[in-house]
Structures are given as structure tokens and as C-alpha cells.
Amino acid sequence: MLIEILFIFLFIVLNGFFSGSEVAVIATRKTRVTELEKLGKKNAQTLHKLKSNPDRFLATVQVGITVVGAMASGIGGASAIRALDPYVKSIPVTLISSYSEAISVAAVVLVISYFTLVLGELLPKSIALKSPEKIALIVARPILMFSKITSLIVSFLTLSTNTFLKIFGLQLYSQKSFVTEEEIKMFIREGKDIGFFEPEEEKLIHSVFEFT
Structure with a gap:
């Protein structure tokens, strides 16, 4: 059970990494990134690549969040439910023991959702907003590497997004209107x-x- 809890915690931390990265990169202005490149700041060029292709960057982040979320629920969540079910079933209340599996699922989902929301979303995004430039430079290289690893999925999602934008008559993102x-x-x-x-x-x- 301890191993499953550690896995869930790891996936929540990874979720926080992607969520914080999204806010940090978006909040850092491209003009400032150009200045950092001129100053020779480490990873400034990598950050510039992410800023130059926002659709691909957002798709990469979303793939990461979706994958770690699915892993947290599928691997850790399933094990936690199996471990919790016997305890719920042993409660001397007919209504509760009869629906022990459903109650176990609901309990695990609520707990995972709470920690994902706080530790995997709100906290990392708040931290990223306080120091977007610093964090963006730190996460730029790992995000770009993940983008290359998942390039086929990211390309498909980017193409799909742009296609739907055209269908709904919406303009594609333009750096000119930044x-x-x-x-x-x-x-x-x-x-x-x-x-x-x-x-x-x-x-x-x-x-x-x-x-x-």
C-alpha cells in the first residue's frame, strides 16, 4: 500500500510540474526572453523555442497532465481501492457494506482529486506566477525533451486544435497580437x-x- 501511495504522490508532483510550467512559460513575455538570450542566460534559447510555438507547447503540457492523471487513477487509485474496500465492507452498517466498492472508489477519487487540485494545480501555479521567468528557464529543457518524445501525439493534437479553430472561424494564435x-x-x-x-x-x- 505504501508503494501505491508513493506512486500517487509522484504522479501528483508531475502534474504540478506540468501545470506550473504552463503558467510560467505563458507568463514570461517573449520580449523578455529575447533579452535573456542576449544576456546569454542558460536555457533562454530553449524557452524561446517554446514561446515561438505556443500551440505545440500547450499540447505538450496537456499530454503530460493527461498521462500522469491517468497513471495516478489507473495504477495508484486501483490499488488504493482494493486496499480500502475490506475496511469499508467491515463497517457494521448494511447500506455501507453493501456498497463498499462504490464507497471506496468515491473516497479514493475525492482524496486524489483534493491533493491533485492543491498540490498538482493551485500550489505550483501560484509559485509559477510569483517567479515565472526563473521557473520558465528551469522547466524549458525538460518540457522540450518531453515534446520530442511525444512528438507524434503533440503534432496530432496541434493539427486537430488548429482544424477546429478553422471550423469555428477562429484565428490561429499569432505572435503579432501577443x-x-x-x-x-x-x-x-x-x-x-x-x-x-x-x-x-x-x-x-x-x-x-x-x-x-
């Missing part, structure tokens, strides 16, 4: 609040958008 007009205006407002821009400069920049 920073929107609203984001620029938000940066200007924040710059004015901290004294980086004068009110006159803010008005001038806003007038450029109105003119275009």
Missing part, C-alpha cells in the same frame, strides 16, 4: 500611477490609438 492595445493602455496607466509617465504623455499616447 500584446493588445488594451494591455498597452494598461501599462501606460500603471506607468503614470508610479510617476514613469506624465499626464500629458499619457494623453499623447492615447491620442495615437484614437488616430489609428
Whole structure:
């Protein structure tokens, strides 16, 4: 039973790795990655490759999350249910003992879901948001290696996603639209609040958008 619990914990940690990687890479701006490349930062070029192909990166992360989730439920979960079932069946309540297997499944699913949500999703994503650049540089190489290992699956998922985007009349992701007009205006407002821009400069920049 201890081995099964360790496997479940390992898969949850791997889930957290992929979830945190997704947030860290997305939160790191491509302009900053270019600066890091010029500074010769380790793994900056690898991170640039991930940022240059967001569809493939997201598909890679999703494959990883799906695989470790299935492994946690299929291998660890099944063993935990078999171990828990005799204890539930021994409870001297007819209704509970009659549905011991279903109750065991529900209990294991709830426990695994809780720890997956907290340790495999919320915690790693919160950490990634606090230091996206640092974490993105750390995870870039492992993610790229995993992308190469699962290249056929990732390519199929990327093609499928782009096909459905076209069917629904939606545009494919474009690096040209990475920073929107609203984001620029938000940066200007924040710059004015901290004294980086004068009110006159803010008005001038806003007038450029109105003119275009």
C-alpha cells in the first residue's frame, strides 16, 4: 500500500510540474526572453523555442497532465481501492457494506482529486506566477525533451486544435497580437500611477490609438 501511495504522490508532483510550467512559460513575455538570450542566460534559447510555438507547447503540457492523471487513477487509485474496500465492507452498517466498492472508489477519487487540485494545480501555479521567468528557464529543457518524445501525439493534437479553430472561424494564435492595445493602455496607466509617465504623455499616447 505504501508503494501505491508513493506512486500517487509522484504522479501528483508531475502534474504540478506540468501545470506550473504552463503558467510560467505563458507568463514570461517573449520580449523578455529575447533579452535573456542576449544576456546569454542558460536555457533562454530553449524557452524561446517554446514561446515561438505556443500551440505545440500547450499540447505538450496537456499530454503530460493527461498521462500522469491517468497513471495516478489507473495504477495508484486501483490499488488504493482494493486496499480500502475490506475496511469499508467491515463497517457494521448494511447500506455501507453493501456498497463498499462504490464507497471506496468515491473516497479514493475525492482524496486524489483534493491533493491533485492543491498540490498538482493551485500550489505550483501560484509559485509559477510569483517567479515565472526563473521557473520558465528551469522547466524549458525538460518540457522540450518531453515534446520530442511525444512528438507524434503533440503534432496530432496541434493539427486537430488548429482544424477546429478553422471550423469555428477562429484565428490561429499569432505572435503579432501577443500584446493588445488594451494591455498597452494598461501599462501606460500603471506607468503614470508610479510617476514613469506624465499626464500629458499619457494623453499623447492615447491620442495615437484614437488616430489609428
